[in-house]
Amino acid sequence: MKISCRVHLIASGLLGCSLTHDNDCNVYAIDGGNEFALIDSGCGIETERLIENLKLDGTPIDRVTRLLLTHGHLDHSGGARGLHDRLGLEVAASAGTARALEAGDQEAISLGAAKRAGIYPPDVHFAACPVARVLRDGDELMVGDCSIRVLETPGHSSDMISFLLCCDGRQDLFCGDTVFHGGRILLQDVSGCDIPSYSQTLRRLADVPIDGLYPGHLTWSERRGCHHLQKAREFLDRLLLPPNIV
Numbered sequence: 049m050k051i052s053c054r055v056h057l058i059a060s061g062l063l064g065c066s067l068t069h070d071n072d073c074n075v076y077a078i079d080g081g082n083e084f085a086l087i088d089s090g091c092g093i094e095t096e097r098l099i100e101n102l103k104l105d106g107t108p109i110d111r112v113t114r115l116l117l118t119h120g121h122l123d124h125s126g127g128a129r130g131l132h133d134r135l136g137l138e139v140a141a142s143a144g145t146a147r148a149l150e151a152g153d154q155e156a157i158s159l160g161a162a163k164r165a166g167i168y169p170p171d172v173h174f175a176a177c178p179v180a181r182v183l184r185d186g187d188e189l190m191v192g193d194c195s196i197r198v199l200e201t202p203g204h205s206s207d208m209i210s211f212l213l214c215c216d217g218r219q220d221l222f223c224g225d226t227v228f229h230g231g232r233i234l235l236q237d238v239s240g241c242d243i244p245s246y247s248q249t250l251r252r253l254a255d256v257p258i259d260g261l262y263p264g265h266l267t268w269s270e271r272r273g274c275h276h277l278q279k280a281r282e283f284l285d286r287l288l289l290p291p292n293i294v
Contacts, residue, residue: 080192203246
């Protein structure tokens with residue numbers, strides 16, 4: 049589903065548009081002209097449907113070359129191995145996500161806790177996947193004629209990174225589970241979720257002038273995305289945490 053000139057939504061679960069499996073995050077495809085990149089991979093249960101959605105949008109599959117992961121939680125990284133194998137994608141992630149993904153370490157991504165909480169069935173598997181590039185704060189990538197800058201944004205998880213797309217005179221932020229419409233956040237009782245880090249991240253992002261805000265769940269904003277970031281900071285300035293999305 050094409051949602052802007054450069055952005056397609058190819059997966060979205062129950063906390064979104066219900067395009068694909070209920071546990072999928074929002075998965076975006078970035079159109080760089082002669083090259084496409086995916087932001088996140090979904091949970092890996094309906095990977096073929098993601099690929100079919102790319103085809104339905106008219107995306108040339110042979111031009112989809114990269115998979116950029118915001119963090120390691122299964123709804124964002126579980127489909128990495130399937131997409132790597134099916135499409136030959138080069139996977140790029142933060143150091144923490146890369147370690148967990150290459151080892152297939154379900155405890156490192158809190159999958160064990162999520163299964164015990166009933167979020168995923170016991171038989172869901174986190175498939176190990178090679179990572180071609182480890183990303184760090186300030187790194188820049190080119191996807192066709194679009195520039196993408198990496199921002200380390202820990203808080204929801206310690207391995208979280210966001211991607212700032214600079215193209216056509218715009219800046220669009222793909223922020224994973226860091227901040228959502230209305231300045232809401234996602235705190236969970238899992239390893240790696242840290243309130244002080246979250247606060248620092250939200251304050252940092254509030255100073256970034258963005259147009260579009262593309263979070264890992266719920267809706268997105270094509271214009272004035274910075275207003276949602278500033279809303280989160282307003283809560284912090286009153287010594288409060290922004291409300292949780294669930």
